[in-house]
Amino acid sequence: xxxxxxxxxxxxxxxxxxxxxxxxxxxxxxxxxxxxxxxxxxxxxxxxxxxxxxxxxxxxxxxxxxxxxxxxxxxxxxxxxxxxxxxxxxxxxxxxxxxxxxxxxxxxxxxxxxxxxxxxxxxxxxxxxxxxxxxxxxxxxxxxxxxxxxxxxxxxxxxxxxxxxxxxxxxxxxxxxxxxxxxxxxxxxxxxxxxxxxxxxxxxxxxxxxxxxxxxxxxxxxxxxxxxxxxxxxxxxxxxxxxxxxx
Amino acid sequence: xxxxxxxxxxxxxxxxxxxxxxxxxxxxxxxxxxxxxxxxxxxxxxxxxxxxxxxxxxxxxxxxxxxxxxxxxxxxxxxxxxxxxxxxxxxxxxxxxxxxxxxxxxxxxxxxxxxxxxxxxxxxxxxxxxxxxxxxxxxxxxxxxxxxxxxxxxxxxxxxxxxxxxxxxxxxxxxxxxxxxxxxxxxxxxxxxxxxxxxxxxxxxxxxxxxxxxxxxxxxxxxxxxxxxxxxxxxxxxxxxxxxxxxxxxxxxxxxxxxxxxxxxxxxxxxxxxxxxxxxxxxxxxxxxxxxxxxxxxxxxxxxxxxxxxxxxxxxxxxxxxxxxxxxxxxxxxxxxxxxxxxxxxxxxxxxxxxxxxxxxxxxxxxxxxxxxxxxxxxx
Numbered sequence: 001x002x003x004x005x006x007x008x009x010x011x012x013x014x015x016x017x018x019x020x021x022x023x024x025x026x027x028x029x030x031x032x033x034x035x036x037x038x039x040x041x042x043x044x045x046x047x048x049x050x051x052x053x054x055x056x057x058x059x060x061x062x063x064x065x066x067x068x069x070x071x072x073x074x075x076x077x078x079x080x081x082x083x084x085x086x087x088x089x090x091x092x093x094x095x096x097x098x099x100x101x102x103x104x105x106x107x108x109x110x111x112x113x114x115x116x117x118x119x120x121x122x123x124x125x126x127x128x129x130x131x132x133x134x135x136x137x138x139x140x141x142x143x144x145x146x147x148x149x150x151x152x153x154x155x156x157x158x159x160x161x162x163x164x165x166x167x168x169x170x171x172x173x174x175x176x177x178x179x180x181x182x183x184x185x186x187x188x189x190x191x192x193x194x195x196x197x198x199x200x201x202x203x204x205x206x207x208x209x210x211x212x213x214x215x216x217x218x219x220x221x222x223x224x225x226x227x228x229x230x231x232x233x234x235x236x237x238x239x240x241x242x243x244x245x246x247x
Numbered sequence: 248x249x250x251x252x253x254x255x256x257x258x259x260x261x262x263x264x265x266x267x268x269x270x271x272x273x274x275x276x277x278x279x280x281x282x283x284x285x286x287x288x289x290x291x292x293x294x295x296x297x298x299x300x301x302x303x304x305x306x307x308x309x310x311x312x313x314x315x316x317x318x319x320x321x322x323x324x325x326x327x328x329x330x331x332x333x334x335x336x337x338x339x340x341x342x343x344x345x346x347x348x349x350x351x352x353x354x355x356x357x358x359x360x361x362x363x364x365x366x367x368x369x370x371x372x373x374x375x376x377x378x379x380x381x382x383x384x385x386x387x388x389x390x391x392x393x394x395x396x397x398x399x400x401x402x403x404x405x406x407x408x409x410x411x412x413x414x415x416x417x418x419x420x421x422x423x424x425x426x427x428x429x430x431x432x433x434x435x436x437x438x439x440x441x442x443x444x445x446x447x448x449x450x451x452x453x454x455x456x457x458x459x460x461x462x463x464x465x466x467x468x469x470x471x472x473x474x475x476x477x478x479x480x481x482x483x484x485x486x487x488x489x490x491x492x493x494x495x496x497x498x499x500x501x502x503x504x505x506x507x508x509x510x511x512x513x514x515x516x517x518x519x520x521x522x523x524x525x526x527x528x529x530x531x532x533x534x535x536x537x538x539x540x541x542x543x544x545x546x547x548x549x550x551x552x553x554x555x556x557x558x559x560x561x562x563x564x565x566x567x568x569x570x571x572x573x574x575x576x577x578x579x580x581x582x583x584x585x586x587x588x589x590x591x592x593x594x595x596x597x598x599x600x601x602x603x604x605x606x607x608x609x610x611x612x613x614x615x616x617x618x619x620x621x622x623x624x625x626x627x
Contacts, residue, residue, distance in 0.1 A: 067623040072541055093545060100543020107626070111538040113251065115258015127248055128543045184626045 056232035104173030163194030273517020274568025301458035337363035361443025377422025394434025428587035529613035
C-alpha cells in the first residue's frame with residue numbers, strides 16, 4: 001500500500017534493504033551558547049520482524065531518537081532509512097502521508113480521544129487516510145476483537161481500565177497495518193499484570209513479517225519480550241544485544 | 248475528519264455548552280445593547296417617522312431639532328406653495344402643552360400635533376379606535392395608545408368621548424392611534440391645526456413646520472433645494488429629517504457616548520468570553536491535536552477541524568444569543584414604557600459579523616499553537 005511513497009534506497013543506506021537504519025544521526029536543540037546536542041552520531045539497524053527495545057536512563061535521547069525515526073522530528077545531521085526510503089527525501093506533505101500510512105504510535109498516556117468510543121478511536125488512522133467511516137468502524141471492530149476488546153467497542157476511554165485503554169491504543173496503532181510501530185513506555189502507567197498483557201499483545205500482534213516494532217521502555221520486566229535491546233546513554237548507542245546473545 | 252472534530256467539540260458537554268454560552272452571552276450583550284441604542288435614537292425622530300404622507304419638511308433655517316421650534320409665519324406657507332416643483336404644502340404644528348383629565352383631575356404634559364384641517368396630512372396611518380374623519384368634529388383629538396394609558400390609566404379600556412382640558416379649552420377623545428413612541432414618555436395628541444392653536448398658549452406665530460410634496464416627475468431632493476434657494480428656509484426630505492433629528496441627539500447628548508461605552512464593553516466582554524473560552528477549548532485539546540498530527544493529519548486538516556468547531560460554536564452561540572435578545576424584545580414589547588424597542592435586522596447582522604470576527608480571531612490565535620505544535624509533543 002505504500003508503493004507510491006517508497007523510494008529507492010540511497011547509497012548511504014545500501015547496508016539495509018528493509019527495516020530501520022539510522023545513519024550518523026545528530027540532533028541539536030537551541031542556538032549559540034544554548035545549543036544542546038542530544039544525539040551524537042547515532043548508528044543503529046533494526047531489521048524487520050523484530051521487536052526492538054530502546055532502553056536507557058531519562059534524558060539519554062531515547063524519545064528524540066524515536067521521534068526522528070517516526071518522522072516527527074528532523075535530525076540536524078544524518079538520515080533515517082525506513083523500509084528502503086531515506087526520510088531526507090520526504091518532506092512536508094509527503095512525509096506526513098508516509099507517516100500516516102507506515103507508522104503506528106502507542107503512547108505512554110494512550111492519547112485516546114476522550115469523546116470517541118473505543119471503536120471510533122481505533123478508526124481514526126483509517127479516517128485520516130480517507131477511508132469511509134462505516135468501513136473504518138467495521139475494520140476497527142475487527143481489530144478490537146483481535147486485541148480482546150470486542151465487547152468494549154462502544155465504551156468511552158473513561159469507562160476502560162488503563163490496560164484496556166492501552167490495548168485500544170495498540171489496536172489504533174495497528175488498524176491501518178503500519179510497517180513501523182513505535183511504542184513509548186507502553187507499560188509505564190500500568191500495573192505488572194496489565195503491563196505483561198500489553199507486552200504479550202505487542203509481541204503477538206505487532207511483530208509480523210515486514211514490520212518493525214520499537215518499544216521505548218524503562219521497565220526491566222519487559223526486556224524478555226525484545227529481540228534486540230538497544231541501550232542508550234548520553235545520546236549515544238552504548239550497546240546492542242540481540243536475542244541470540246540474550247539466549 | 249469533520250466527524251472527529253464534531254465529536255471532540257461536543258464530547259465534553261460541559262465544556263461545549265460553556266463555550267457556546269460564552270459566545271451566546273457576548274452576542275446577547277452586543278445585540279441587545281445596540282438594539283436599545285438604535286431604538287432610543289429612533290424614538291427621537293418619532294415626530295417625523297409618524298408622518299407618512301409628506302416627503303418634504305420645511306422649517307426655520309436656525310432650528311436645530313424638532314423639540315426646539317422657531318415657528319414660521321403664514322406667509323412662509325404661501326411662499327413655499329409658490330415654489331416650482333411643489334405639488335402641495337400644508338401646515339404642521341408641534342408643541343408641548345398641559346392636558347388635564349377632567350374626570351380625575353390629573354394632568355400630563357403632552358406633545359400636541361396639529362395636522363392640516365382640510366387634508367389631515369400628518370396624521371398617523373394606523374387608527375386603533377375611532378375614525379380619522381372624526382377629527383373634523385368640534386374639539387376633537389386623538390391620542391396614541393400609550394398616551395391613552397398615561398392620560399386615563401394603565402389597563403383602562405379604550406372609551407371614546409372622554410374629555411381633557413388644554414389651555415382652558417375642552418377636548419374630546421375621538422380615537423386612539425398607533426404611533427411610533429417619542430423620546431419622552433409623553434402622550435402624543437393629534438388634532439386639527441386650527442384646534443391645536445387653541446390648545447397651546449397663543450403666540451404671534453405658531454406654525455412649526457410646513458409639510459410638502461413634490462410634483463410628479465420631481466424628486467423630493469430637487470424640490471428641497473428649490474425651496475431653500477427660493478425661501479431661505481430649510482427643507483429636508485423625510486429621511487434627511489430623521490437623520491437631522493437623530494444627529495442632533497448624537498451630537499448634543501451623552502446617549503451615544505454612554506451607549507457606545509456599553510456596546511464597546513459588550514463587544515470587549517463578549518470577545519473576551521467567547522474568544523477565551525474557544526481558545527482554551529483548543530489549547531486544552533492541544534495534546535489530542537498533537538496525537539492527530541503524529542498520526543498524519545496535516546496542518547491544513549487540523550485547520551479545517553478547528554474552523555469547523557469554530558463555525559459550529561459560532562452558529563449555535565449566535566443563534567442562542569440573538570434568540571435571547573429577540574425573546575427580550577418580544578416579551579417587553581407590550582410594556583408601555585418599552586414600546587418601540589426592537590431589534591433591527593441590521594443589528595442582528597452586526598452581531599453576526601462581530602461573532603464571526605471573534606470566532607475567527609480566536610480560532611487563528613489558537614491555530615497558531617496548533618500549527619507550530621511539534622507532533623513529538625505526544626512523547627513528552
